[in-house]
Amino acid sequence: MIMSRSETSPDEDPPATGNLVDRLLSGLPAEALLTDPDVTASYANDMASFCAAGTPAVVVLPRTVEQVQHVMRTATELRVPVVPQGARTGLSGAANASDGCIVLSLTKMDHILEISPVDRIAVVEPGVINATLSRAVGEHGLYYPPDPSSWEMCTIGGNIGTASGGLCCVKYGVTAEYVLGLDVVLADGRLMSTGRRTAKGVAGYDLTRLFVGSEGSLGIVVRATLALRPQPPQQLVLAAEFASTAAACDAVCRIMAGGHVPSLLELMDRTTVKAVNAMAHMGLPETTEALLLAAFDTLDPAADLAAVGALCEAAGATQVVPADDAAESELLLQARRLSLTALEAVKGTTMIDDVCVPRSRLGAMLEGVERIAEKYALTIGVCAHAGDGNTHPTVCFDAADPEESRRARESFDEIMALGLELGGTITGEHGVGVLKKEWLAREIGPVGVEMQRAIKTTFDPLGILNPGKLF
């Protein structure tokens, strides 16, 4: 089999895969290499819709830093593109293979190397599953906040690559805020350490943050030092039902302007609530136009819920139901967590957007999405990390219907344009990948693109690191 030329691979003739495999095997055990095309094909995609993927030449599953270095040295020598992957739960195609690439799966580097309650840090390999880390630090009374929906599957390395968020961000921020230092294998195989294991540090440029969210385009993260927090008290959840999304968004603004610090502030629109009910028979109010979930993990969450409940009522909530205990709270959260799966069941396929707007513009955003759904005759459910202004308009469509698929794709672009118009960003937490690379340029402008490309070239002069992503 001869490698086909990748979009952004260099000018020289591509090497034969046989040669590539031989070179890789000179520094890797045989079981670290997958070459059966049927198997390697299963590593071609992450979970994004509308993102083309190429055919990998080989999949490598290293277990040590030295093995990763060997892979990168080989890739540099042979000018072969490398696509790093975690659990492939990403939603923007950032982990999609390009033709003839080495897929570098970090999933076997899955050791938690250290947990320190005094220093409040963990040191981990990139393949550690988010939930595994969360539970492990929990045993020490510690808390690793970032909680993307895929937290039971996704890896810390993937979370770092995509700078992922979750439900906790309104109080605890995103993955970026928990990465103190990294070990990175550069394109040419050299190892670089960034950052620190101290609480503070300002020695030189912040390369750690440069790598967070860089989608494997600057280097391969092989170790991370993460900041932890003490475990907060169990959160208590309140549900508030509204007769309009506008009223729910008004409540969000009142809560945040009122100085409250909820540990979660989520919104589900009518379409989402109906989809969740249809799937899981959860008994959510069928007549609602918008459901707001607020939670507090403070010492007196009932008092906080009472205050926030009053603000919801002032904003026109038709019903306010504070959970009495952890079990009731968990049930409400389960409804929110099922949202995307439930929306997927509506028509078989979804296209998930990730526009984040200033929270003062949340109402305008939801109103606009409704208009767009009407214009394109589409079902678009919205669930949102409302406290962050981070909306996930989710287009439900039948992928077998080309006409509907076209409309879905078009509505997606219109939603991003709306987000930018409202002073927002095209991606709050899912990243750019393949899906939004034209839109990145629109958001950051020509000077921004030029400087970002220059940084890419600085770290990856041959263009072998995850080519065709971001730009």
Add this chain to the structure above:
Amino acid sequence: MIMSRSETSPDEDPPATGNLVDRLLSGLPAEALLTDPDVTASYANDMASFCAAGTPAVVVLPRTVEQVQHVMRTATELRVPVVPQGARTGLSGAANASDGCIVLSLTKMDHILEISPVDRIAVVEPGVINATLSRAVGEHGLYYPPDPSSWEMCTIGGNIGTASGGLCCVKYGVTAEYVLGLDVVLADGRLMSTGRRTAKGVAGYDLTRLFVGSEGSLGIVVRATLALRPQPPQQLVLAAEFASTAAACDAVCRIMAGGHVPSLLELMDRTTVKAVNAMAHMGLPETTEALLLAAFDTLDPAADLAAVGALCEAAGATQVVPADDAAESELLLQARRLSLTALEAVKGTTMIDDVCVPRSRLGAMLEGVERIAEKYALTIGVCAHAGDGNTHPTVCFDAADPEESRRARESFDEIMALGLELGGTITGEHGVGVLKKEWLAREIGPVGVEMQRAIKTTFDPLGILNPGKLF
């Protein structure tokens, strides 16, 4: 007057200052330019010791973004180095002039452009004083946490340039965590926007964080969008006296491992306590070996202080005094805030170090500093943001005594070596500047230096932005 050649200026013959002034005046009002050598000389230094400074050719005080762009275009055209400055309260020489440079003082761009309680952001020009912003957002019930000791004088632009910290960091983190987006004038005068005004955003590489702490070496920050928090309750302070620094450090570890989240956790050693008493007659316990101050800004600070007080006693505190009210708390904090000034009064001059170690190594750090003080027969007072492991060993010496000055300089290097040995960083919050550039290379290693230099070259190919700093 002919410009003398700056250390890192390009090869061509330097232009005459007359030419430089004429070009600058073509896009600036006359009052924005200072050329009187007696006046410009007063802009040569920040507050660092042992840092040489050059003679500026001219000082420019722009009031608009366009004026800054004009300055940078002129500097690029004439290949003149530019040294950006805020209030020059920095402690590493990062704002020191180089020979023949344009000093670009951002102090006149001092408008708060927006404060939004719903979005919890402020948009400011770089010359806004930290305390001015803090008070302004306070009127909206909001809180801008970063609080360097110089907060009544220092500017937000300077805080961003040096990524500065303060007393609040143990709970609220450093400046970097509050910078959402920036407008930056690049070396060639083009304007670039980074980041966002939303709570979350991952569109492309995080250039915002790259600029925070870059000490004016990558571009000129002309506008910043800052994250705010709701104002917390007034904090209550506890003082605990210990018979040894080791016992005080043990208490710090117990407090942090115990899951407490103090809003401040500061340590003053015997030398510092004596110096503060000598200056301000504050009645601090003269016999103490170490004084620990802990504060909580929670809903029930008295309960938190009681719990932390018990941990201090378990660690061997000889006396634990919780403040009863805000006034008593303020008095205790005042003692801490006076520390550096008081230490300066001991021998006329101080050399302030800024080593941050993992907090589990704080005891080893303080013990090592004591050893170094003995070895060099110097008075070294230590105050520390103990909760962060961020120590400020402060060498008190007589600058008129060359022999003592030499010992002071040598002890300084030894303290940094100790910090690195303990897994720490050479700078927790003061930055690298001129003072620690050899040490930066030791901390981040040759690959790190190579990549950091490459980033510098990407943004500043002519090397005109604050040359001779960092590297």
